[in-house]
Amino acid sequence: MKLTGVELRHVRMPLVAPFRTSFGTTTSRDVLLLRAVTTDAEGWGECVAMADPLYSSEYIGAATDVLTRFLIPALGAMEHLDAYAVAPALTAYKGHRMAKAALEMAVLDAELRAAGRPLARELGAVRDRVPCGVSVGIMASIGELLDAVAGFVAAGYARIKLKIEPGWDVEPVRAVRERFGDGLLLQVDANTAYTLADARHLSRLDPFDLLLIEQPLDEEDLLGHAALAKLIRTPICLDESITSARAAVAAISLGACEIVNVKAGRVGGYLEARRIHDACAAHGVPVWCGGMLETGIGRAANVALAALPGFTLPGDTSASDRFYRTDLTAPFVMQDGHLTVPTAPGLGVEPRPDVFAEITTETAWIPVPPRS
Numbered sequence: 001m002k003l004t005g006v007e008l009r010h011v012r013m014p015l016v017a018p019f020r021t022s023f024g025t026t027t028s029r030d031v032l033l034l035r036a037v038t039t040d041a042e043g044w045g046e047c048v049a050m051a052d053p054l055y056s057s058e059y060i061g062a063a064t065d066v067l068t069r070f071l072i073p074a075l076g077a078m079e080h081l082d083a084y085a086v087a088p089a090l091t092a093y094k095g096h097r098m099a100k101a102a103l104e105m106a107v108l109d110a111e112l113r114a115a116g117r118p119l120a121r122e123l124g125a126v127r128d129r130v131p132c133g134v135s136v137g138i139m140a141s142i143g144e145l146l147d148a149v150a151g152f153v154a155a156g157y158a159r160i161k162l163k164i165e166p167g168w169d170v171e172p173v174r175a176v177r178e179r180f181g182d183g184l185l186l187q188v189d190a191n192t193a194y195t196l197a198d199a200r201h202l203s204r205l206d207p208f209d210l211l212l213i214e215q216p217l218d219e220e221d222l223l224g225h226a227a228l229a230k231l232i233r234t235p236i237c238l239d240e241s242i243t244s245a246r247a248a249v250a251a252i253s254l255g256a257c258e259i260v261n262v263k264a265g266r267v268g269g270y271l272e273a274r275r276i277h278d279a280c281a282a283h284g285v286p287v288w289c290g291g292m293l294e295t296g297i298g299r300a301a302n303v304a305l306a307a308l309p310g311f312t313l314p315g316d317t318s319a320s321d322r323f324y325r326t327d328l329t330a331p332f333v334m335q336d337g338h339l340t341v342p343t344a345p346g347l348g349v350e351p352r353p354d355v356f357a358e359i360t361t362e363t364a365w366i367p368v369p370p371r372s
Helices: 060-076 083-090 097-115 119-123 142-155 170-180 196-208 222-229 245-254 270-282 296-306 353-359
Strands: 003-021 024-038 042-047 129-131 133-136 159-163 186-189 236-238 259-262 287-289 338-340 360-367
Touching: 003 060, 003 097, 003 353, 024 060, 024 097, 042 097, 042 296, 060 083, 060 097, 060 360, 083 097, 083 270, 097 119, 097 270, 119 270, 119 296, 133 142, 142 159, 142 170, 159 170, 170 186, 170 196, 196 222, 222 236, 222 245, 245 259, 245 270, 259 270, 270 287, 270 296, 287 296, 353 360
Parallel strands: 133 159, 159 186, 236 259, 259 287
Antiparallel strands: 003 024, 003 360, 024 042, 129 338
């Protein structure tokens, strides 16, 4: 298989409601999509980078630039291209894991479409549906939060995750636990909003029997997380700190986490995400699939990943209508708290041209020069 060119498509997706975390409020999602055209088939990828470098150092503008100037030309120079060759071919270019992941996804989709194989089977999935968790943003009031959680519980979500930050942590968690009882699977996500000096305060979450507290400290502070783990009972889960299988093993070895959140975009692609899954399984550490407000393209890949055997906790694999009134693909609809794993070749979903026409803000075709 050879790459002949890649279309970069920017789309703007309005959210059904503002989504607030410790690093800002999102009202619409600017998404960079890739359509890789090869000699065998076409494939789609989705870059999870945000418009601004807030969640990570990556952002859409930088992803567009590095793809155009470096990553796509590097793959275009290859005589024989497959998904497993993408990461080695791009190793010389430091960082930019989200851009690399999007390109790998597009190549993987094209390769699997040509071969007639679904992504879930390629990754090693063992389930045909996955349980859905939902992420609930920071609200203006506890009353508003309780109403939102009640709606998600009524919809059938298997697990609730509350975003927290200093000043919005213990009392919201207390209110949700008191309202919905100990049977509700509940966890919190700090997105690096605390420091080790907050350990005593974070220990006040221990009585609420949370599944985990996600990324309480800075992403580079593994030693701080290891120290915090000795001071609180709530299990620590790492998100932003996990950038590769090597990083996951290091964090586990240091005692910095008991659980790992796997986001394929953050770690450079779905093949590296599978390696993290395998490494965590070898260490007896459970994993779950995180979300980045993906469209149906990225959601399809996440659902396939979450069907692997080590994903024993419900992930942020919510239905399409959690964030979008109209998805880029046929919507993912939750049934009995689960989403069905796509079984068609590749990602198993197709973009909707009618939706593209309404939300596309920019497109660019990056051709691969013919070989001499």
